[in-house]
Amino acid sequence: MPDTPPRPTAVMPAMMYGTAWKKDRTADLVYEAIKAGFRGIDTAAMKRHYDEALVGEGIRRAIREGIVTRGDLFASPPSFDIQTKYTPLDDTFPMQHVEGEEGNLEDLIPSQIHQSITSSLNNLSTPSEPPYLDALILHSPFPTQAQTQLAWRCLQQYLPSSSSPDLAGKILRLGISNAPLGSITALDPAPSIVQNRFHAVERRWDTQVRAWCRARREFDRAEAYYQAFWTLTANPDVWRGPDAKWFVRELAQHAGVSPAAAWYVLLMDGAGLVVLNGTSNSTHMRDDLEARAKVAAWAATEEGREPWIRCVEGFKEMVWR
Numbered sequence: 001m002p003d004t005p006p007r008p009t010a011v012m013p014a015m016m017y018g019t020a021w022k023k024d025r026t027a028d029l030v031y032e033a034i035k036a037g038f039r040g041i042d043t044a045a046m047k048r049h050y051d052e053a054l055v056g057e058g059i060r061r062a063i064r065e066g067i068v069t070r071g072d073l074f075a076s077p078p079s080f081d082i083q084t085k086y087t088p089l090d091d092t093f094p095m096q097h098v099e100g101e102e103g104n105l106e107d108l109i110p111s112q113i114h115q116s117i118t119s120s121l122n123n124l125s126t127p128s129e130p131p132y133l134d135a136l137i138l139h140s141p142f143p144t145q146a147q148t149q150l151a152w153r154c155l156q157q158y159l160p161s162s163s164s165p166d167l168a169g170k171i172l173r174l175g176i177s178n179a180p181l182g183s184i185t186a187l188d189p190a191p192s193i194v195q196n197r198f199h200a201v202e203r204r205w206d207t208q209v210r211a212w213c214r215a216r217r218e219f220d221r222a223e224a225y226y227q228a229f230w231t232l233t234a235n236p237d238v239w240r241g242p243d244a245k246w247f248v249r250e251l252a253q254h255a256g257v258s259p260a261a262a263w264y265v266l267l268m269d270g271a272g273l274v275v276l277n278g279t280s281n282s283t284h285m286r287d288d289l290e291a292r293a294k295v296a297a298w299a300a301t302e303e304g305r306e307p308w309i310r311c312v313e314g315f316k317e318m319v320w321r
Helices: 023-036 052-064 070-074 104-123 145-156 181-185 203-219 246-255 259-271 282-299 302-320
Strands: 015-018 040-042 081-086 135-138 174-177 193-197 225-229 274-277
Touching: 015 023, 015 282, 023 040, 023 052, 023 282, 052 104, 081 104, 104 145, 135 145, 135 193, 145 174, 174 225, 181 203, 193 203, 203 225, 203 302, 246 259, 246 282, 246 302, 259 274, 259 282, 259 302, 282 302
Parallel strands: 015 040, 015 274, 040 081, 081 135, 135 174, 174 193, 193 225, 225 274
Antiparallel strands: none
């Protein structure tokens, strides 16, 4: 085990900046997001949809200009949280899998994982700190549960509790994405993060998975963050236009925030979710981050207290039924 004391895990912010589909604008948008106040960045080692190297470039630019430091990890919230994903069967690190050869994939999983994480640590390295990641998320389960569990065991070598002297402490948390409840509960030990699409069609607002996360926190006193993505694109009928849900319209109107920001606040404070926000608009970045405090200030007033409770109850009725 390393002789240095274990690095404390970051306090995960309630809203993280998502970097998918930003292409050649990735570095500039990550920089703008950090400048606007984001202290959590989500990316992936998946060339088709992310540019992890440019994410690192944007982070390092913000650090060079003194906007944020990696040392914010040791501060009270907000902290600075960098997470990426290892993507099974992606063309970023091809496995050369031969169809029909059982066992070939199992032989290649460990080497692909180590290659991917080595690349991610290099891409997301920052000055004055040995490279490490606040979280590594398995982007999706493998075709079989045995393969998924093999990958999970390989990833655990990077956790602070690992007995591997060369790898331990390079990753502080592990999670899984795009996973149904059965794939999540089969993992041993359980993931600290579940990152799933959040909309009505996807397993009815992913109710079972969210309930599992809540039970882990409340009864097991364990880390179990539910990170929600696709929250705006998949739910236009909830937050946008004249037919938006009444609790979004009322919250936006009375608290003085945008409908999108009102929806985000309900997700964070009404359901306890971590929201992935991928806006490319710097004004929206600031407004979305400030909305939570604006809503809290309004809800603390005599005129806002009851309407806020009513909005939260209407929201919960929709996403928990």
